[in-house]
Amino acid sequence: MSRLQSRFAELKEQNRAALVTFVTGGDPNYDASLAILKGLPAAGADVIELGMPFTDPMADGPAIQLANIRALDNGQDLEKTLQMVREFREGEQVTPLVLMGYFNPIHKYGVERFIAEAVASGVDGLIIVDLPPEHNADLCDPAQVAGLDFIRLTTPTTDDKRLPKVLNGSSGFVYYVSVAGVTGAGSATLEHVEQAVTRLRRHTDLPLCIGFGIRTPEHAATIARLADGVVVGSALIDQIASAENDEAAVDGVLTLVAALAEGVRNARA
Amino acid sequence: MTSFRAGPDANGLFGSFGGQYVAETLMPLIHDLAAEYEKAKLDPEFEKELAYFQRDFVGRPSPLYFAERLTEMCGGAKIYFKREELNHTGAHKINNCIGQVLLAKRMGKKRIIAETGAGMHGVATATVAARFGMECVIFMGSTDIHRQNANVLRMKLMGATVIPVVAGTGTLKDAMNEALRDWVTNVDTTFYMIGTVAGPHPYPAMVRDFQAVIGKETRDQMLAQEGRLPDSLIACIGGGSNAIGLFHPFLDDKDVKIIGVEAAGHGIETGKHAASLNGGVPGVLHGNRTFLLQSDDGQIIDAHSISAGLDYPGIGPEHAWLHEVGRVEYTSVTDTEALEAFHICCRQEGIIPALETAHALAEVFKRAPNLPKDHLMVINLSGRGDKDMQTIVHHMEQQEKHA
Numbered sequence: 001m002s003r004l005q006s007r008f009a010e011l012k013e014q015n016r017a018a019l020v021t022f023v024t025g026g027d028p029n030y031d032a033s034l035a036i037l038k039g040l041p042a043a044g045a046d047v048i049e050l051g052m053p054f055t056d057p058m059a060d061g062p063a064i065q066l067a068n069i070r071a072l073d074n075g076q077d078l079e080k081t082l083q084m085v086r087e088f089r090e091g092e093q094v095t096p097l098v099l100m101g102y103f104n105p106i107h108k109y110g111v112e113r114f115i116a117e118a119v120a121s122g123v124d125g126l127i128i129v130d131l132p133p134e135h136n137a138d139l140c141d142p143a144q145v146a147g148l149d150f151i152r153l154t155t156p157t158t159d160d161k162r163l164p165k166v167l168n169g170s171s172g173f174v175y176y177v178s179v180a181g182v183t184g185a186g187s188a189t190l191e192h193v194e195q196a197v198t199r200l201r202r203h204t205d206l207p208l209c210i211g212f213g214i215r216t217p218e219h220a221a222t223i224a225r226l227a228d229g230v231v232v233g234s235a236l237i238d239q240i241a242s243a244e245n246d247e248a249a250v251d252g253v254l255t256l257v258a259a260l261a262e263g264v265r266n267a268r269a
Numbered sequence: 270m271t272s273f274r275a276g277p278d279a280n281g282l283f284g285s286f287g288g289q290y291v292a293e294t295l296m297p298l299i300h301d302l303a304a305e306y307e308k309a310k311l312d313p314e315f316e317k318e319l320a321y322f323q324r325d326f327v328g329r330p331s332p333l334y335f336a337e338r339l340t341e342m343c344g345g346a347k348i349y350f351k352r353e354e355l356n357h358t359g360a361h362k363i364n365n366c367i368g369q370v371l372l373a374k375r376m377g378k379k380r381i382i383a384e385t386g387a388g389m390h391g392v393a394t395a396t397v398a399a400r401f402g403m404e405c406v407i408f409m410g411s412t413d414i415h416r417q418n419a420n421v422l423r424m425k426l427m428g429a430t431v432i433p434v435v436a437g438t439g440t441l442k443d444a445m446n447e448a449l450r451d452w453v454t455n456v457d458t459t460f461y462m463i464g465t466v467a468g469p470h471p472y473p474a475m476v477r478d479f480q481a482v483i484g485k486e487t488r489d490q491m492l493a494q495e496g497r498l499p500d501s502l503i504a505c506i507g508g509g510s511n512a513i514g515l516f517h518p519f520l521d522d523k524d525v526k527i528i529g530v531e532a533a534g535h536g537i538e539t540g541k542h543a544a545s546l547n548g549g550v551p552g553v554l555h556g557n558r559t560f561l562l563q564s565d566d567g568q569i570i571d572a573h574s575i576s577a578g579l580d581y582p583g584i585g586p587e588h589a590w591l592h593e594v595g596r597v598e599y600t601s602v603t604d605t606e607a608l609e610a611f612h613i614c615c616r617q618e619g620i621i622p623a624l625e626t627a628h629a630l631a632e633v634f635k636r637a638p639n640l641p642k643d644h645l646m647v648i649n650l651s652g653r654g655d656k657d658m659q660t661i662v663h664h665m666e667q668q669e670k671h672a
Contacts, residue, residue: 055569056437056569058292058449058450059294059450059453065436072568077566103553107551107552107558107567109566132292134280152293155292157294157295157296157297157456159297162297180456181453181454182454
């Protein structure tokens, strides 16, 4: 069983949703980012998404754009992001970690080399924003052969006709982008999320995680009643952006994660 | 012989270039657009409407003009200008916008967005949006807004909202990112009018088809004026829409030599340039796989060119393929060479070309003197230089200071 499968099975038994956290690797710098990463499981993150910085994050709003710039300005690259995962794994063997980003840095690194090193570093899955199923051969297929999960984004525009194509080849979990828009923008109505979950359930047995626009423990709890996971990203990154120093950044992120985790854990109580 | 004109395949690929590398939110939209475009292509009504607007609104056909004084000056090849700068709004960009706005109308879209570099595509988009009564939002890098102020005013006069993009270096690449972000947010109402032969399929093929009127007319006009096909074609390349428009109808005429001219900025060896084919490697950006300026880590490097319209770190995927298979020769011209060519054209022909176009002219001046007098050379005079006065004045002042 993969780490993602074990984690979602375990949570199902506990009758609670997963808190999925997103931060950008190397934001605000390597050391502080690694400290955040290492602190996430204890703070209550059930699944970790780690962003691979890219100069042109076309599907991201201002918060994550700036996180990418901070990380790149401080020398983060794909090699360092993989190194960060290796250092994280030294003390952590249970919490699943998924790399998220855009295809070009991987394309440049070399797909084969990237997959081999990701597996060796302890990466569990990939979310690549600009690789729709039309391009499965580019990365999804070889990654899955090597044992990495490939997590698909589904969106309000992915209709019933297209869903099977998107879900076919998905593994780990399904990420529902609840708002047509960039990261960090507005949030979906509860009614929309309910309908979406019902619709997706008709097509897949994979765990469903909902993201985009979820910022508070209360909001996270509401979503945690409906779905198998709640993804929070921009709100965590805002903590880094507004921090006066590295220590405050680490503390700000982990404090918010703890509060979100409490919201998620008590949601169905 | 296999045709060079058959691409792209059903997946939007020209060889290994092109494709549909976009976020899932946009996939259904680009599939809809591709389907609608396929239908429109076969619809005689669409063809009729397009022909009407090309003739009476854009002013087509544009003349194929014998540049007699430049021919004399060079003393070699017989130089012809395909006068795209005479089109309404002053460049080839409107050919594409007229086609796309008719598609937007068919699809019931009421809001048009576009990215622009030099502002010529922005102006052409604002123009067709005004003509068809649609809301229009143009994304333009803050650097470009500064150096192409006259075009910003033109867009505003026609009712468009111009949104400055400060991310990155505030040029075309950043404007395109922001336009994609807007599109992903306003999927139901909005039609994204990409201005060049890049982006996810169907854009590279669709924009090419709308621009191919340039090459089709050139073919007919050259046959009428000289009784045969030209020997060589030259055009400048940023994303590559004016070039592919001229080239495409001639790709299978193997005796026609075809040359695309990239912007070498301060020189390719300096790293400050916009020559994706001559100084880049394959990668994935803005929906397509193509040659890109990028670092060893796959981060996109900002392009540099004196001409805002060529200041883009990528190139249309069909050009990437034509480069790979060797059908088209891609060269490059520096800022300084382009400026020199700009002044020569002004004085010799009484035509003020766009700085983009001046890159193609510089290549003509390198080649024409060494060719025989019966060599027929066509250059795409893709745009007029009114928009570049500020840049030119700035440069002339700099030169006087150094003199």
